[in-house]
Amino acid sequence: MSDPETSQKDNDVESTEQLKHLVLEQTYILKRLAATFAPEVEEERQRRLVKLLVKSASIVAIGVSALVGSWEFGVYLKETWDVRSMANDYAQVGVRLYYDENNSAVAKKFIGKALELQPGNAEYLFLDAYIDGMSSVRDLFNLDRPYDASELNSAYEALAKSVFLEQQQPDSAEPYILRGQIYAALKDNERALETLNHAITIEPENDFALMRLGVINYNAGNVEQAEYHLDEALSINSNSKWALLxxxxxxxxxxxxEKSKRHFSEALDIDPRFDMAHYNLGWAYLGAKKKDYENAEKSFRKALSLNPDFKEAFYGLGMVFGYQNQYSVSKEYLSKAIDIDDRFFTAWKWRGIVNDELGLYDQALTDFSSAISINPSNSDIYMRRARVSLKTEAYDESLVDLLLAKKYNPKNARIYLYLGQLYLKLNQLDASRDAIETALSLKKNYSDAYSLKADILIAEGLFEEAIMALSNAVDSTKYRRERFYIKRANLKFKLELFDEAYEDYVLARDDNPNNSEAWLGEFNALIKRNDKGQAEKALKEYIKLKPSDDKIQSYKKLLD
Structure with missing residues (x-):
């Protein structure tokens, strides 16, 4: 049984421990309350809350700004895209105009617009430099005379552009194609071939480079090699209009x-607007044995409809009408070519020839002098000016020009022909004969030289030899052969060989029905043969060609 006193002590101790524990819990709770609701703590809480609210507001503001900025940035991106797209459109139009239409001037304008929108675009800078350089090359290639200083500078500027292109695109063939073209235009075929071969090393399948390599080989006289490269270009690109050209x-x-016309037509099947193909087709029609004036004219006109500044096409039209002895029309077209380029040497030369044929000798002399100012070392122009001076009896001026022409080209048979004419005019028969024999030694079948030889023989009274010389003239040419038929007929008529004269006059008007002199000669020969019925027919044909001849009434009286 337990002790009652001891039990009481134990109860007191337990109560004391419980009280201490309660006090400790209360103290802890009070500290927690103080920590939570004390004034300084409340202030700190408010400060943190404000900070949190400010931070949240900032995030929201930034978010809103981002949304607004994204819209503005989107607008900016759209505008940039539109500019880039527009620039690309301009560039693509420029490229098509250059490659498809062969119009470098307008192509450069479109590339220029692309560069205005994107000034630093490397691709557009490349295209601009390439087209500019190739345009310079085309101008140099088409020159019919030596370069002047500005044109030579243009060639070197084009060379500089090729270096720029190489720096822009070192692994591209175009810079080397351009440089090869420039060397070819400068007649430096060795470097041209080397440069184009390098272009093909970079791009073996570049048909344009192969085509240009063919052209340079052709200009260098390597026809077989040229054909090989052109065929190679066509094997890569069967639509290479330039290779076909x-x-x-x-x-x-x-x-x-016929072969050339076929190739030009093939090029036009690929590109009907290929002005160079139309132009060259025109010359193929003119070069044929039987000249096709109608189709030649159509081809040159088509080239001009595609390229109104195609001065060579105007020159071609001038030749179409000149070959048909329609000199007034020919002169108009040659003048148009000169209006486009007043340094077009060939146009000045042929307009001088046409003015000579028209009997406008002062204008012919002016034209030939203009041609000489452009190309002062061209013997042909001195020779032609000498011929006009000879007609106007300016013998001293004629001799000076002929001697200059002979200095520049001592192997030109025509120079000796004109020297022979000059000496004959001065009645220096020995000198004239020597000149003609030299001409015939340089050109065996020289019809004009045989004709002049006949004049010398006539001056010496050797008529049978003169008729033989004129027969040689007839046999030596098919160009305007009626000239020599008429000359032989006139000599026979003078010798009272009327039947033979009549036969030659008929041959002359058969060759050229528009030759009034042939019809008049036939009329006179028939009158001498007392064949007035046929003579009347011949006179009617003459009157159609020369209705203003004041001798017509006197001719009609011979029919009575």
Missing amino acids: WKGVIASDGREF
């Missing part, structure tokens, strides 16, 4: 005109 040019230069 040059195959046509090679055939035309070789007088294979």
Whole structure:
């Protein structure tokens, strides 16, 4: 049984421990309350809350700004895209105009617009430099005279552009194609071939480079190699209009005109607006044995409809009408060519020839002098000016020009022909004969030289030899052969060989029905033969061609 006192002590101790524990819990709770609701703590809480609210507001503000900025940035991106797209459209139009339409001037304008929108675009800078350089090359290639200082500078500027292009795109063939073209234009075929071969090393399948390599080989006289490269270009790109064009040019230069027309037509099947093909097709029609004036004219006109500044096409039209002895019309077209380029040497030369044929000798002399100012070392122009001076009896001026022409080209048979004419005019028969024999030694079948030889023989009274010389003239040419038929007929008429004269006059008007002199000669020969019925017919044909001749009434009286 337990002790009652001890039990009481134990109860007191337990109560004391419980009280201490309660006090400790209360103290802890009070500290927690103080920590939570004390004034300084409340202030700190408010400060943190404000900070949190500010931070949240900032995040919201930034979010809103981002949304607004994204819209503005989107607008900016759209505007940039539109500019880039527009610039690309301009550039693509420029490229198509250059490659498809062969119009470098307008192509450069479109590339320029692309560069205005994107000034630093490397691709557009490349295209601009390439087209500019190739345009310079085309101008140099088409020159019919030596370069002047500005043109030579243009060539070197084009060379500089090729270096720029190489820096822009070192692994591209175009810079080397351009440089090869420039070297070719400068007649530096060795470097041209080397440069284009390098272009093909970079891009073996570049048909344009192969085509240009063919052209340069052709210009260097390597016809077989040229054909090989052109065929190679066509094997890579069967639609290479330029390769077909040059195959046509090679055939035309070789007088294979049907073949050349076929190649030009093939090029036009690919690109009906290919002005160079129309132009060269025109010359193929003119070069054929039987000239096709109608189709030649159509071809040159088509080239002009595609390229109104195609001065060579105006020159071609001038030749179409000149060959048909329609000199006034020919002169108009040659003048248009000169209006486009007042340094177009060939146009000045042929307008001088046309003015000579029209009997406008002062204008002919002016034209030939203009041509000489452009190309002062061209012997042909001195010779032609000398011929006009000879007609106007300016013998001293004629001799000076002929001697200059002989200095520049001592192997030109025509110079000796004109020297022979000059000496004959001065009645220096020995000198005239020597000149003609030299001409015939340089050109065996020289019809004009035989004709002049006949004049010398007539001056010496050797008429049978003169008739033989004129027969040689007839046999030596097919160009305007009626000239020599008429001359032989006139000599026979003078010798009272009327039947033979009549036969020659008939041959002359058969060759050229528009030759009034042939019809008049036939009329006179028939009158001498007392064949007035046929003579009347011949006179009617003459009157159609020369209705203003004041001798017509006197001719009609011979029919009574």
